[in-house]
Amino acid sequence: MSNTKNTAHGQVQETSSKSSSGTRKPIVLMSMGAQERAGHEYQVMTKKYMRPLVEHAGCVPVLAPTCFGSNDLALYLSMVDGVYLTGAGSNIDPSLYGQENLTPEKTQDQDRDRFDLPLIHAALAMGLPLFGICRGMQELNVALGGDMYQKLYAIPGMREHREDYSASVAQQYADVHTVKMVPDTWFASLMQQAEIPVNSLHGQGIKTLGKGLQALAHAEDGLIEAVHLPECEQFTLGVQWHPEWQAAQNPFSIRMFQAFGDACRQTVEKKSRN
Template identity: 90%
Template sequence: MSNISSNSSKPSTRKPVVLMSMGAQERAGHEYQVMTKKYMRPLVEHAGCVPVLAPTCFGIDDLKLYLSMVDGVYLTGAGSNIDPSLYGQENLTPEKTQDQDRDHFDLPLIHAALAMGLPLFGICRGMQEFNVALGGDMHQKLYTIPGMREHREDYSASVAQQYADVHQVRMVPDTWFAKLMQQEEIPVNSLHGQGIKTLGKGLQALAHAEDGLIEAVHLPEQQQFTLGVQWHPEWQAAQNPFSIRMFQAFGDACRQTVAQKLNR
């Protein structure tokens, strides 16, 4: 089924509410739960949704309560890697930060959101969580695999340089995502050292990098909007027509969810 929502839905009387799970960060000896503004801005400005931030440090007892209050789920990137034990591997990057509270919140969150028919959009770590939740696994060190390009950012460069477009992704032809992007290839940024190795159950690729790495996925058998992308469309989204289309499509799907709830 197409993941692009129909325009036939009745107008809703409220903005969609979207759940965003937060991440752990330590500052000056204090433990924080955080969310970066750059992820929230396009959700508000282009998707037309209201973000609700869920702390991941208190477990999943209230997960269904959170989901009962929202019309979509948006899983963002983060500086941490997913615990490799969750996909049956030893940790090959012990120097990298982990956030096991987020892992143990987001993976059940994905299953619950899918079961409830909620639209789901994942970026970078969020796409990787999507894959791991459905039984897929990861390349932990893309940069050591022959034939793979360097997908990591240059930490010595400015933020603008780190988020600059550095390679193309090619759409899988004749998919809803290719139609949404309106062209066969689009330029993207690249700020990740890990990537999908084996797709999770039911996931299909929507786009690939020039080296063959899977860069976008969806669940075609699910009726609701599902999309995960490996790059960062949230970065200066207002200046990127492809990013705007993605966030608008997600927002439209969430508005459709609102309309369905109001029509019950």
């Protein structure tokens, strides 16, 4: 239950560490990314990714720096009930899926690559729910042996999936195309309709699916826009668009984050029984 305390600035609402059911809130691991500012190296996580995890999934984020390697992955994962891999401005190192780098002008974050790919394998082996957005979905694909289109915009028949950098942020994140659900899947049932509108802010996309991955949705040009691992008992979902953007105003985004949060709560309940 929430409570308040008095401070010099009046009353401050304190958030309980327990859910309305009385169980502990799920803890979710989020890996951070590299950013340089004024000659200093930062590890960062954008607020827009954390907000729906807290407000709609009902989870507590734990941020992991990726710049110190993956030696402590087991320790991180022992603390959490789910893994949430976000988007980022960087591309995955193409050598990890057997290609030369065709976009040398784009930022890479090899520390995050070296952290997240083994993180994915370990989380899946532990049965932890996993949700990936944009780069996070691409990491899931590469971790499982899939590869990528590095330049979607150069592939005949593919639409322009990149944002207009000259536009406002609101315009960049506006819905610009639809994705069609694969029929008779749990994701189609979750979305409650055959097609949904989505934003599009990526220059790369899945070419070949990784081992065990199956598509859940496609763009109008056939690009894979959502994936899962049907052979895994736990929740697994990767989406290429950005459901975190103004999630509170998007019923499809809310359903995704609630489903992930519910899966993480099931993990908490399992742990409490053991």
